[in-house]
Amino acid sequence: MVLHSDLFRVNMAASIVSQTVARGLRGASAKHLFLDKFKCARVSSRRWLNLQEYQSKKLMQESGVTVQRFYVADNAPDALQAAKRLGAKEIVLKAQILAGGRGKGVFDSGLKGGVHLTKDPSAVGELANRMLGYSLTTKQTPKEGVKVKTVMVAEALDITRETYFAILMDRACNGPVMVGSPQGGMDIEEVADKTPELIFKEVIDIFEGVRDDQALRMAANLGFKGPLERQAADQIKRLYDLFLKVDATQVEVNPLGETPEGQVVCFDAKINFDDNAEFRQKAVFALDDMSESDPTETEAAKWDLKYIGLDGNIACFVNGAGLAMATCDIIDLHGGKPANFLDLGGGVKEKQVYEAFKLLTADPKVEAILVNIFGGIVNCAIIANGITKACRELELKVPLVVRLEGTNVQEAKRILSESGLPIVAANDLEDAAKKAVAAIAKK
Numbered sequence: 001m002v003l004h005s006d007l008f009r010v011n012m013a014a015s016i017v018s019q020t021v022a023r024g025l026r027g028a029s030a031k032h033l034f035l036d037k038f039k040c041a042r043v044s045s046r047r048w049l050n051l052q053e054y055q056s057k058k059l060m061q062e063s064g065v066t067v068q069r070f071y072v073a074d075n076a077p078d079a080l081q082a083a084k085r086l087g088a089k090e091i092v093l094k095a096q097i098l099a100g101g102r103g104k105g106v107f108d109s110g111l112k113g114g115v116h117l118t119k120d121p122s123a124v125g126e127l128a129n130r131m132l133g134y135s136l137t138t139k140q141t142p143k144e145g146v147k148v149k150t151v152m153v154a155e156a157l158d159i160t161r162e163t164y165f166a167i168l169m170d171r172a173c174n175g176p177v178m179v180g181s182p183q184g185g186m187d188i189e190e191v192a193d194k195t196p197e198l199i200f201k202e203v204i205d206i207f208e209g210v211r212d213d214q215a216l217r218m219a220a221n222l223g224f225k226g227p228l229e230r231q232a233a234d235q236i237k238r239l240y241d242l243f244l245k246v247d248a249t250q251v252e253v254n255p256l257g258e259t260p261e262g263q264v265v266c267f268d269a270k271i272n273f274d275d276n277a278e279f280r281q282k283a284v285f286a287l288d289d290m291s292e293s294d295p296t297e298t299e300a301a302k303w304d305l306k307y308i309g310l311d312g313n314i315a316c317f318v319n320g321a322g323l324a325m326a327t328c329d330i331i332d333l334h335g336g337k338p339a340n341f342l343d344l345g346g347g348v349k350e351k352q353v354y355e356a357f358k359l360l361t362a363d364p365k366v367e368a369i370l371v372n373i374f375g376g377i378v379n380c381a382i383i384a385n386g387i388t389k390a391c392r393e394l395e396l397k398v399p400l401v402v403r404l405e406g407t408n409v410q411e412a413k414r415i416l417s418e419s420g421l422p423i424v425a426a427n428d429l430e431d432a433a434k435k436a437v438a439a440i441a442k443k
Helices: 014-025 053-062 076-086 120-129 190-194 212-221 226-245 274-282 297-300 323-333 350-361 380-393 409-417 429-442
Strands: 031-037 040-046 070-073 091-095 114-116 133-138 151-155 161-170 173-179 200-203 247-258 264-266 269-271 306-309 313-318 340-343 368-375 400-407 423-425
Touching: 014 200, 014 368, 053 226, 053 269, 053 297, 070 076, 076 091, 076 151, 091 120, 114 120, 114 368, 161 190, 161 226, 173 190, 173 212, 173 226, 173 423, 200 212, 212 226, 226 247, 226 264, 247 274, 297 429, 313 323, 313 429, 323 368, 323 429, 340 350, 350 380, 368 380, 368 429, 380 400, 380 409, 400 409, 400 429, 409 423
Parallel strands: 313 340, 313 368, 368 400, 400 423
Antiparallel strands: 031 040, 070 151, 091 114, 091 151, 161 173, 161 247, 173 200, 247 264, 247 269, 306 340
């Protein structure tokens, strides 16, 4: 699991970690491929910025990348007019939600499939009418589905051949890498596993960019021939320009295909962004539609808190993702169940502590709170002041167990002990977990 672009490389007890990962990656994941000469490894990452398909296509258009002609509509009459304006032989209508498996999804209107092909523009209005305002359920959505607010009306193009192409950041190469395969339109991990010889990699010099010979070599490896080879190489260079322009960590095109008319087209794309570049990518990050996100996670993000709700009753309030995972696991080890995964991060302020407590206490499942802080760059006294303020102003009614270690810890312990609040002090993490579980057992 990854939160805010940091890779967790900690081996933890399976049950809680699996549950945390499953919740953390729901509806917001992408596959990063790190390839060497012989194998393909995969790391999944959480993305705070998640764009709709049409938004990614618009970014590609702006960089000169060839995509299908399309329009976006939020009502059936506009969808119908868009279909007529396209004047295409065939039209594809796609529900826009932040989840995969749309084609096999089901609407609560009774319509099956979030992706429909038609040669009759007049049918688009009726299809859109059964999509917009209704919830679409797929294998990646919550069981109640996600309400569809917009649809993309696009020109449907025939594909004579599909390839896979991606540009991503690879730690092993200290920079961006191109990855491609002539076997596109399918799970690239399966290709890498069964036919690794069909995976091609080109390391990009971050200062030099994609050279002509690299782009042409990749195009040839993807199987483009004749004039299409140069056309594909041009698309590859334009995709790299997009990669740099938007501070992407990955641009994945699957498929990068060719049409019977001899055109190279990017039919589908996923773009991952560097969250740390938000300050210079305000226009891109302004596209983020948080309406499909968990409301608590969205509120936590406003205060630079990383929160994932779980199914237990002991709230975990920690600083550091690895510490959060360890806390969840040791609670589970002693017979308890974590109610959440909340990471305060490094530069903590009292206001953040207060807002974190508001989030935790708003969850009706929470029957106890376990605070586990290791103060490295964090001043424990700031945490202690935030805790006491939150306890008083929020009139905390559930048991609170606190374990503090590190910077200014003695001052922090003094603040807590002199507060007069019913705070249970713990000597170490195991002691904290035992006391939190015991506190619930006494209720």
